Amino acid sequence: MKEDLLWVEKYRPKKIVDIIGNDEAKAAFVEWLKNKRHTKKAILLYGPPGVGKTTLVNAAANEFGFRVIEMNASDTRSEKAISAVAGPATSFVALDTFSTESKGNILFLDEVDGIAGNEDRGGVSAIVRIVEESRIPVIMAANDPDLQKLRPLKKVSALVRFHQVRIPLIIAMLQKICHKEHVKAEFEALERIAENSRGDVRSAINDLQSLAETTKTLTLQDTVVLSARNKDISMDETLRSYFSAESLLEAAMLLSRSSVDYDDLLMAIGDNLPLRYGDPAELAEAYDFVSQADMYRGRIGVENWHLLKYFFNSLSEAAAVSPESYKPFTLISPPIRVITLFWTKGKRTMLDAICSKIGQKCHVSRATAKQDFIPFLKVLLAKQKAASALSWLGLQPEEVEFLTKMNKF
Amino acid sequence: MAADEDGVMWVEKYRPKTLNEVVDLRDIVESLKAFMRNPKTMPHLLLAGIPGTGKTTVALCIARELFGQNWKTFTLELNASDERGIDTVRDRVKDFSRYSRAAFGNVPFALIILDESDQMTSAAQTALRRIMETSSRTSRFILICNQSGKIIEPIQSRCAIFRFSKLDRKAMIDHLCCIAKKENVSLAPEAAERIVDYAEGDLRHAINALQTAAAYREGLVDEKTVSQVIGEASPIQVQLMIRKALYGDFIEARKMMYELIGSFGFSGSEIVRQMQRELFKMSSLTPEQKADLSNIIGEYDYRLTQGANSDIQLSALLAQFAKVGKAKGESS
Numbered sequence: 031m032k033e034d035l036l037w038v039e040k041y042r043p044k045k046i047v048d049i050i051g052n053d054e055a056k057a058a059f060v061e062w063l064k065n066k067r068h069t070k071k072a073i074l075l076y077g078p079p080g081v082g083k084t085t086l087v088n089a090a091a092n093e094f095g096f097r098v099i100e101m102n103a104s105d106t107r108s109e110k111a112i113s114a115v116a117g118p119a120t121s122f123v124a125l126d127t128f129s130t131e132s133k134g135n136i137l138f139l140d141e142v143d144g145i146a147g148n149e150d151r152g153g154v155s156a157i158v159r160i161v162e163e164s165r166i167p168v169i170m171a172a173n174d175p176d177l178q179k180l181r182p183l184k185k186v187s188a189l190v191r192f193h194q195v196r197i198p199l200i201i202a203m204l205q206k207i208c209h210k211e212h213v214k215a216e217f218e219a220l221e222r223i224a225e226n227s228r229g230d231v232r233s234a235i236n237d238l239q240s241l242a243e244t245t246k247t248l249t250l251q252d253t254v255v256l257s258a259r260n261k262d263i264s265m266d267e268t269l270r271s272y273f274s275a276e277s278l279l280e281a282a283m284l285l286s287r288s289s290v291d292y293d294d295l296l297m298a299i300g301d302n303l304p305l306r307y308g309d310p311a312e313l314a315e316a317y318d319f320v321s322q323a324d325m326y327r328g329r330i331g332v333e334n335w336h337l338l339k340y341f342f343n344s345l346s347e348a349a350a351v352s353p354e355s356y357k358p359f360t361l362i363s364p365p366i367r368v369i370t371l372f373w374t375k376g377k378r379t380m381l382d383a384i385c386s387k388i389g390q391k392c393h394v395s396r397a398t399a400k401q402d403f404i405p406f407l408k409v410l411l412a413k414q415k416a417a418s419a420l421s422w423l424g425l426q427p428e429e430v431e432f433l434t435k436m437n438k439f
Numbered sequence: 440m441a442a443d444e445d446g447v448m449w450v451e452k453y454r455p456k457t458l459n460e461v462v463d464l465r466d467i468v469e470s471l472k473a474f475m476r477n478p479k480t481m482p483h484l485l486l487a488g489i490p491g492t493g494k495t496t497v498a499l500c501i502a503r504e505l506f507g508q509n510w511k512t513f514t515l516e517l518n519a520s521d522e523r524g525i526d527t528v529r530d531r532v533k534d535f536s537r538y539s540r541a542a543f544g545n546v547p548f549a550l551i552i553l554d555e556s557d558q559m560t561s562a563a564q565t566a567l568r569r570i571m572e573t574s575s576r577t578s579r580f581i582l583i584c585n586q587s588g589k590i591i592e593p594i595q596s597r598c599a600i601f602r603f604s605k606l607d608r609k610a611m612i613d614h615l616c617c618i619a620k621k622e623n624v625s626l627a628p629e630a631a632e633r634i635v636d637y638a639e640g641d642l643r644h645a646i647n648a649l650q651t652a653a654a655y656r657e658g659l660v661d662e663k664t665v666s667q668v669i670g671e672a673s674p675i676q677v678q679l680m681i682r683k684a685l686y687g688d689f690i691e692a693r694k695m696m697y698e699l700i701g702s703f704g705f706s707g708s709e710i711v712r713q714m715q716r717e718l719f720k721m722s723s724l725t726p727e728q729k730a731d732l733s734n735i736i737g738e739y740d741y742r743l744t745q746g747a748n749s750d751i752q753l754s755a756l757l758a759q760f761a762k763v764g765k766a767k768g769e770s771s
Contacts, residue, residue, distance in 0.1 A: 293748070296751065297748060297750070300751045303754070304758075310761040310765040311765065311766075313761065313762070314755075314758040314759050314762035316758075317751075317754060317755035317758040317759075318755060318759075320755060321746070321755035324746035324747055324751040324752060325745040327748070328745045328747040329745065330747075367697070367700070367750055370701040371700075378702065378703075378704040381703065381704060382704065389518065391448070392450060393495050393516065394495070394643075395518040395520040395521050395554065397520055397709070400703070400704070402491075402643060403647065405673065405674065406647045406651045406668075409654075409668060409671045410651055410654055418447040419447045422448070
């Protein structure tokens with residue numbers, strides 16, 4: 031029965047010292063657990079996946095005698111769901127372990143950055159409230175701590191950062207497992223697995239196990255399949271292979287392997303498509319497919335993920351409009367929209383301010399002011415007949431100058 | 440009256456101050472006047488119709504007729520497309536009904552004018568409905584929108600609905616002539632016709648065009664000046680973008696698209712609407728070509744509402760234009 035276990039579970043460290051890498055993070059966490067949790071009730075562990083955040087929490091609970099009440103992103107994170115699980119837990123414990131010295135429960139919210147969109151509306155604020163009301167320690171784990179929506183969480187908790195685990199440590203870990211599982215492995219093979227994991231211990235162990243399924247003597251040759259399975263194909267790699275795909279199937283396979291964000295992918299393909307197809311007819315056809323993909327994306331919203339296959343299918347079609355016309359080109363990145371909005375922010379702010387003033391005087395919205403008033407004001411300005419209108423609207427000199435410059439378009 | 444208060448923009452200067460002065464809306468005005476005689480009977484109002492037909496004007500007239508000189512004290516003007524969310528609307532309404540002395544003479548309420556209310560999501564409208572209920576003893580709402588169909592049923596059923604249709608040509612021309620006379624501008628009949636054609640029933644647009652045209656040659660507006668103004672006031676960037684696309688230069692066309700999005704802050708649907716408008720002004724295209732291109736715009740206008748990323752849909756639209764442009768270039 032033990033044989034059926036995933037190795038990541040089988041060899042998950044039970045003690046803090048057995049967790050490889052991230053010594054500073056471990057020390058900081060233990061320090062918080064021992065001494066600081068009474069002053070700062072919550073802690074946020076953040077860092078890339080597979081480096082031991084969850085393992086550390088469980089190991090610490092084991093050593094210090096806490097009971098862990100866990101929730102992760104697969105649970106619905108609506109406010110109700112969280113209160114239902116975490117609410118009672120937090121207040122109950124406050125009653126039965128009244129002394130702050132006594133050990134008891136820890137609330138562990140894993141993958142808090144999984145809280146997304148409408149589906150989980152209120153999730154973040156609910157967690158903040160729990161942290162504020164809770165009398166027991168709250169531990170949170172996240173991959174990407176910079177997400178806007180997690181900002182309220184960062185305010186109320188201590189932060190501990192995890193890094194990728196260093197390759198030699200992973201190799202040593204793999205060697206230990208090989209020894210216990212009676213697998214003979216070339217050092218280079220393990221090295222390759224470790225490098226390929228990019229510091230993600232979990233995926234390294236998973237890769238080792240799946241390779242060892244087929245052979246008990248692992249050579250570097252055996253690890254060739256790994257690169258194809260590498261889940262972290264970067265945006266650039268994805269785009270390059272996408273645009274040079276020789277068939278619909280190849281494009282589809284490639285997209286299904288890539289783990290880049292769907293919306294980023296859509297935007298990047300849209301940006302680069304005209305560089306791929308020089309012929310207007312081909313470009314129009316390809317954009318038509320991308321446009322359809324975008325409509326599927328719109329319908330998917332935050333819940334209809336079963337439509338994702340059609341999204342990918344349409345994108346793949348766009349890559350396969352005319353494989354024979356492919357010529358290498360330099361990719362546009364970062365996204366045009368992001369760059370444009372960055373450089374033009376000042377202009378938009380200025381225009382918005384002007385439109386606000388028009389709106390107040392003329393009882394219209396900013397959008398209407400922009401469409402119905404600005405064009406005429408510009409013409410009046412060019413004819414130097416706008417002075418009284420401009421002062422009546424209360425425009426500042428720099429705003430007038432802005433409008434004058436706009437005229438040149 | 441002082442110029443300060445009237446304003447130097449003619450749309451404001453000649454905005455009717457009383458219901459009697461309102462152009463071409465006899466039926467609506469008569470029903471509203473009945474409410475003015477006995478304000479206690481006035482329900483919430485929903486004014487619906489295309490832009491520039493007098494909805495906001497009528498709402499402001501009602502405010503003046505109810506509260507006289509001090510109408511501003513008793514009236515809260517909000518524009519749904521400017522407010523960031525229903526919470527802001529709620530807070531402002533709440534604050535307003537707290538501070539305004541809700542009774543003025545025989546008017547037992549304060550007035551809240553919510554313009555462009557069809558811009559609100561249905562969730563926001565549901566919240567608005569609550570606000571209307573909780574503040575109903577102290578306030579009356581006048582909701583203004585382009586399409587009453589976008590207002591949720593429960594709100595519609597709480598309002599008396601008035602529909603504003605496209606303004607009558609003759610009434611518009613008369614009004615323009617009347618303004619021209621007061622401003623000592625001689626307005627040629629063909630020029631007035633041309634302005635009204637251009638404005639498509641939107642009086643605000645027409646008056647803005649008239650004022651701009653009057654600035655061209657002191658006191659004289661003829662058809663030529665009007666054409667010139669219309670040309671210069673059109674969003675040149677949009678025309679250029681269409682031209683570049685039709686010329687087959689997709690990359691340049693897309694640059695202009697991003698200029699419109701970035702520097703001018705236009706949304707995808709605003710750009711599409713302007714493309715539609717500008718397309719029909721382009722003399723280099725045959726009516727058949729315009730019809731074909733207009734169909735394409737229509738298709739992508741729809742896709743914009745379905746999709747998630749407006750840049751993609753706009754780019755795809757421009758690519759279609761470039762394709763048509765190339766075919767056109769080869770056939771001629």
